Amino acid sequence: MTEHVEQLEFQAETHQLLELMIHSVYSNKDTFLRELISNASDALDKLKMASYQDKDLEVDTSDLHVELEVDAEKRILTVRDNGIGMSKAEVVDLIGTLAKSGTAQLRKQLLEAKPDQAAEELIGQFGIGFYSTFMVADKVALTTRKAGESEATRWESAAGSSTYTIETLDSAPQGTAVSLHLKTVDEDDHLFDYTKEWKLREIVKKYSDFIAWPIRMQVERTISEGEGEEKEEKTVLEDQILNSQKALWTRPRSEVSDEEYKEFYKHVSHAWDDPLEIIPFKAEGTFEYQALLFIPSTAPFDLFMREHQRGVQLYVRRVFIMDNCEELMPEYLRFVKGVVDAQDLSLNVSREILQQDRQIQAIRKRLVRKVLSTVKDLQGAEDKTSYQTFWKEFGRVLKEGLLNDFDNRETLLQVSSFASTHSDDQPTTLTEYVERMAEGQDKIFYMTGESRHQIEASPHMEAFKAKGLEVLVLTDPVDEMWVGSVTEFDGKQFQSIAKGEVDLESEDEKKESEALREQQDKDFGDVLTWLQKALDDSVKQVRLSSRLTTSPACLVGDVFDFTPQLERMYRASGQALPETKRILELNPTHPLVTGLRDAYFQNKDAVDSGNAPELGETAELLYGTAVLAEGGELKDPSHFAHILTERLTRTV
Ligand code: ADP
Ligand code: MG
Numbered sequence: 227m228t229e230h231v232e233q234l235e236f237q238a239e240t241h242q243l244l245e246l247m248i249h250s251v252y253s254n255k256d257t258f259l260r261e262l263i264s265n266a267s268d269a270l271d272k273l274k275m276a277s278y279q280d281k282d283l284e285v286d287t288s289d290l291h292v293e294l295e296v297d298a299e300k301r302i303l304t305v306r307d308n309g310i311g312m313s314k315a316e317v318v319d320l321i322g323t324l325a326k327s328g329t330a331q332l333r334k335q336l337l338e339a340k341p342d343q344a345a346e347e348l349i350g351q352f353g354i355g356f357y358s359t360f361m362v363a364d365k366v367a368l369t370t371r372k373a374g375e376s377e378a379t380r381w382e383s384a385a386g387s388s389t390y391t392i393e394t395l396d397s398a399p400q401g402t403a404v405s406l407h408l409k410t411v412d413e414d415d416h417l418f419d420y421t422k423e424w425k426l427r428e429i430v431k432k433y434s435d436f437i438a439w440p441i442r443m444q445v446e447r448t449i450s451e452g453e454g455e456e457k458e459e460k461t462v463l464e465d466q467i468l469n470s471q472k473a474l475w476t477r478p479r480s481e482v483s484d485e486e487y488k489e490f491y492k493h494v495s496h497a498w499d500d501p502l503e504i505i506p507f508k509a510e511g512t513f514e515y516q517a518l519l520f521i522p523s524t525a526p527f528d529l530f531m532r533e534h535q536r537g538v539q540l541y542v543r544r545v546f547i548m549d550n551c552e553e554l555m556p557e558y559l560r561f562v563k564g565v566v567d568a569q570d571l572s573l574n575v576s577r578e579i580l581q582q583d584r585q586i587q588a589i590r591k592r593l594v595r596k597v598l599s600t601v602k603d604l605q606g607a608e609d610k611t612s613y614q615t616f617w618k619e620f621g622r623v624l625k626e627g628l629l630n631d632f633d634n635r636e637t638l639l640q641v642s643s644f645a646s647t648h649s650d651d652q653p654t655t656l657t658e659y660v661e662r663m664a665e666g667q668d669k670i671f672y673m674t675g676e677s678r679h680q681i682e683a684s685p686h687m688e689a690f691k692a693k694g695l696e697v698l699v700l701t702d703p704v705d706e707m708w709v710g711s712v713t714e715f716d717g718k719q720f721q722s723i724a725k726g727e728v729d730l731e732s733e734d735e736k737k738e739s740e741a742l743r744e745q746q747d748k749d750f751g752d753v754l755t756w757l758q759k760a761l762d763d764s765v766k767q768v769r770l771s772s773r774l775t776t777s778p779a780c781l782v783g784d785v786f787d788f789t790p791q792l793e794r795m796y797r798a799s800g801q802a803l804p805e806t807k808r809i810l811e812l813n814p815t816h817p818l819v820t821g822l823r824d825a826y827f828q829n830k831d832a833v834d835s836g837n838a839p840e841l842g843e844t845a846e847l848l849y850g851t852a853v854l855a856e857g858g859e860l861k862d863p864s865h866f867a868h869i870l871t872e873r874l875t876r877t878v
Contacts (some may be wrong), residue, residue, distance in 0.1 A: 230393050230394050230395075231391050231392070231393045232391065232392045232393070233389050233390075233391050234318065234389060234390055234391070234392060235388060235389055236383075236388055236389065236390065240357075241388045243357065244357055244360055244385070244386075245386070247357055247358065247360045247361055248360050248361070248385045248386055255361045255362050255418060256418075256429045256432075256433070257358060257433065257498070258358040258359050258361055258362050258406075259305070259420070259426070259429045259430070259433070259434075260429070260433035260434055260489070260492065260493070261355035261356065261358050261359075262305040262355075262356075262359065262404055263292055263305065263430070263433075263434045263437060263441060264355065264434070264437075264492075264493045264496070265355060265356065265402075266292040266305060266306075266307035266309060266402070266439075267292065267307075267434075267437045267438070267439055267493070268309075269307050269309025269310045269311070269401065269402060270290045270291075270292070270307055270308075270309040270310075270439045271309075271438075271546040272309060272310040273285060273287060273290065273308075273309045273310040273373055273401075274287060274290065274545070274546065275546065275547065275548065276310060276373060278573060278574060279574075283373060283374050284374065285373045285374065285400065286308075286400075289308070290307075290308060290309065290439055291307070291308065291439055291440045291441070291442055292305065292306070292307050292437070292439055292440070292441045292442070293305075293306040293307070293441075293442045293443070294306075294426055294430075294441065294442070294443040294468075295443070295444070296421050296423075296426070296443075297421075298421040300407075301407065301408045301410070301421055302405055302406065302407055302408070303405070303406045303408055303420050303421065303426075304403055304404065304405045304406075305403070305404045305406075306399075306401065306402070306403040306404075307401045307402055307403075308399065308400055308401035309373075309401050309402065310372065310373050310401075311370045311371045311372035311373055311375075311400055311401050311402055312370045312372055312379065312402065313372045313375060313379070314377070314379040314392065314394060316372070317368070317370060317379050317381050317392065318392060321356055321368065321381055355496060356404075359404070359406055360385050362406060362408055362409060362418070362420060363385065363406035363407055363408055363409065364384060364385050364407050364408075364409055365382070365383070365384045365385065365406075365407040366382070366383055366385075366404065366405070366406055366407070367380065367381065367382040367404070367405045367407075368380070368381040368382070368402060368403070368404045368405075369381075369395070369398050369402070369403045369405075370398070370401070370402040370403070371397070371398045371399065371400050371401065372400075373400055376396075376397070377394055377395065377396065377397075378394070378395040378396070378397060378398030379392060379393070379394060379395065380392070380393040380395055380398075381393075406420075408420055408421065423443070423445055423446075426443065426468070427443075427468055430468040430469055431468065431469070432485075432489070433489050433492075434469055434489070434493070435469045435470050435471075435472070435486070435489075436469070436470075436471070436472060436473065436474045436486065436489070436490050436493075437469050437471065437493070438471055438473060438544065438546070439471070440467045440469070440471060441467065441468045441469045442465050442466065442467055442468070443465070443466055443468055444463050444464065444465055444466075445463070445464055445465075445466050446461050446462070446463060446464075447461070447462055447463075447464045448460070448461050449461075449462055473541075473544055473567070474486060474487065474490045474518060475506065475516045475517065475518035475565055475567055476516060476544070476567070479506050482506075484504070487501075487504045487506075487518075488500050488501065488504075490518070491504070491520045491563065491564075494520075494537075494539060494563055494564060494565060495520065495522060495537060495563035497522060497524075497563075499522075499523055499524060500523060501520040501521060501522055501523060501563075502520075502521045502522060502523035502612055502615060502616060503520065503521040503600055503604065503612070503616075504518075504519075504520055505517075505518070505519040505520065505521070505564070505596060505597065505600055506518045506519075507519075507596060509589075509592065512588075513568070513569075513570065513585045513588055513589065514568075514569040514570065515566055515567060515568040515569060515589055516566070516567045517564065517565065517566045517567070517589075517593060517596075518564050518565050519538070519562055519563070519564035519593065519596070519597065520562070520563045520564050521561070521562060521597070521600065521601075521616065521620075522561060522563060522619075523615060523619070524619055525561060525619040525620060525623075526561075529560070529561060529623060530622075530623075534560060535549070535550040535560070536550050536551070536552050536554075536555050536557070536559075536560045536562075537550070537555075537560065537561065537562055537563035537564070538550075538551050538554045538555050538562060538563065538564055538565065538566060538593075539551060539564070539565045539566070540554060540565075540566055540568070540575075540580075541565055541566065541567040541568070542567070542568055542569075542571045542572070542573050542575070543567070543568075543569060543573075544567065545573055547571075547573070547575060548577075551566070551580070552577075553577070553580040553581055553583075553586050553587075553590065554566055554586065554589060554590050554593060555590065555593060555594070556590070556594060556627065556630075556631060557626065558623055558624060558625075558626040558627035558630075558631065559594065559597055559623075559624075559627070560623065561619075561620050561623060562593075562597055566589060566593070568585065568586075568589065570585060571583070571585065571586075591633075594631070594634060595634070598634055598637050598638070598641065599637075601613070601616060601624075601641045602637065602640065602641050604616055605640075605641055605655070617642075617643050617653070621642065621643060621702075622702050622704060624638065624641070624642065625638075625642060625702065625704045625705065625708055626704055626708075628642075628704075628708035628711070628712050629704075629707055629708050629711060635712065636715075639656055639712070639715045640655070640656070640657065641655075642655070642656065643655055644656070644659075644672075644698045644699070644700060645678060645698070645699040645700075645701070646659065646696055646697065646698045646699055647682070647687075647690070647691075647696055647697045647699060648662065648696045654698075656670065656715045656716065657716070659696060659698070660715070660716050660718060662696060663696075663718075664693075664694070664695060666732050667695065668718060668719070669718060669719050669720070669721040670698065670714075670715060670718050670719065670720050670721065671690060671695060671696065671697045671698065671721055671722075671723050672697060672698035672699075672700050672709065672720060672721070672722060672723070673686060673687065673697055673698070673699065673700065673722060673723045673724055674700045674701070674705050674706050674709060674722070674724075674789055674791060674792075675699075675700070675701060675791060675856075675857065676701060676791060676857060677701055677857075678699050678701060680856070680857040681697075681699050681700075681701070682699070683855075683857075684724070684780070684855065684856045684857070685773075685774055685776075685777035685779070685780035685852070685855050685856065686723045686724045686773060686780055686782070686856070687723065688773060688774050688775040688776055688777060689728070689730055689772065689773040689774065689775055690723060690730070690773075691775075692775050693730055695730065697723055703791075703795060706789060706791050706792045706795060707792075709722065710792075722783075722789075723773070724781075724782055724783060724789065724856075725782055725783045725784065725785050725787065725789075726782070726783075726784060726785040727772075728772065728773050729772075730772065730773075731772075739772075743770075746770055746814045747770065749814075749823065750770060750812075750814065750823055752826070752827075752830070753822070753823045753826045753827075754768045754769065754770075754812075756826060756833060756834065757810070757845055760842050760845045760846075761810065761845055761846070761849050764807065764849055764861070765781070765807055765808055765809060765810045765849065766807035766808065766809060767809045767810070768809070768810045768811075768812065769809060769810075769811055769812070770811070770812055770814045771811030771812055771813055771814070773811065774811065774812075774813035774816070775813070776813075776816075777813060777816070777852075777855060778812065778813050778816040778818040778819050778848060778851070778852075779810060779811060779812050779813060779816075779819070779848050779849070779851070779852040780810075780811050780852050780855065780856065781808045781809065781810060781811070781852050781853065781856060781858070782808060782809050782811055783806065783808050783809070784809065787806050787808070788803070788806050790806075790808075790856075790858055793805075793806060810848075810849060810852060812848075818848065819848075822841070822844055822845070822848070825841055825844075826841060829841065843869045843872075843873070846866070846869060847866070847869060847870060847873070850866045850870075
């Protein structure tokens, strides 16, 4: 090896993934070419864009293209582009390592993966396009020179190796060439012989026809020369373009097959599976543009990671302008993929201009409505499978829209689904909830928490269960947020069952219980005052409850208080918050509570003058148990354990 060649180790996960790829039984090996052409096309887009933005960049953009080259004897297939190219650091970073943010996730999935079926799923999820070459090649070499740089880089690795080499070259044509040393194929397996012209033509036509750049190949053609006796057959080499280059979004829907749309989706979104929904549309009038959007059928692993990018590309009159155009899609629709091609923008638009542009704002508004109405259609369809898939994959993201998209709030509420006590496994829409509301019920009840189990077992739920009232079970972190700002649906207010006072009685019941309540208040009077003093550090009020049937006590918040979960979320994100004290509600019929009341009155003087520590401890135990019952954390668990142990020792 010369001193220019460095040998580097693959990341462990990357190596494992390559192993999967090599031994994959993935039936559709042809797709490796789609991936290489897709990368080449991206590289050409990027070069074109760079040359607009940087007038000093010395590059020739007069003949941007992709080229396939076959050496049948040596069984080498080369895919070449004269696009943006990569620097040495980029090669190591982009080709030698997988997306950093996904590594932990990938590691986990590799551990759980079943070898034979894992490859396809993993490929799809982690978008490892370039590595798919190892499905068909024993050795892969990549030579690249970045636009504007003079040195070039060569990367090479053999199938199954845990290392790759990197070499610096003095020169190379600008752009990237990927050479595959193809595996040998059996005679009867010629369907997978990628040195064959017909095979390459077929793949390009099937997967890459819409690519905007020409995909060229030198082919042999037989021509006749001369006349009559002189006539002679001759074989000549000729450059042919294999793809039609027709931008899919400019063609009427009736002329494009679903297959074509699906392949285009795989190109723009770097996905390997089919989209859930295809949304082509065209706007004419003041602002003219065409859009082709897709709702994916699986959520990418990094949907909730900070680096996740929005998936809509901006074109201006067929010219690619930018990936990840944030101005075209709100963050809560970041999973939507596709392209928007605007007629009247300048090719030089920058992000800054886009942010101000009225046309872009109008387009965005329209795109959002279009996506939401598509979801609504899925929801309204006879067969709900697509809607269910959509909601499972993207519901959590969509609900983020409830926080800030005021214009579409009503629609968002309509298309959302929530777990509820009505059914263990079928989520409900709000419309369905409202239809089922009990007579006299005028609120939509919900409870937020960390898990369904925790919510259902919480004391707050008792009276609702007893009365058969449906409660929405909200366990996504985003639920904590939106319930704070969305007040009603269809004229019905949202009410947390863990906040404020609950009033579940009908007018008749109210009259009946009024007398009882007055009596209870009288009976307890001083006890509540004492308890409040005894628990002053932990609670802001002690009162009698109408929501408990079996538990002695529970904690509730005031209507505008933070819930404990929300507090924890804020703290976890590093924000300092004053502690919110909550309200302790007591079940006036529970023996522990009535017992405590009676004991208080029997020793009133001693208790009030601080000479009955026993009762103070009972109060602490009562409070601590209420914290534990809702799945909360005690401030001083060892103290709680200590007084409980003492108490148990005496009664064992
Ligand atoms: P993806 O295309 O989904 O990002 P790939 O594995 O196909 O994943 O490619 C990884 C990265 O390597 C690309 O994002 C790109 O930055 C770089 N790359 C791959 N092929 C080329 C190419 N022909 N020209 C320039 N960069 C390339
Ligand atoms: Mg790719």
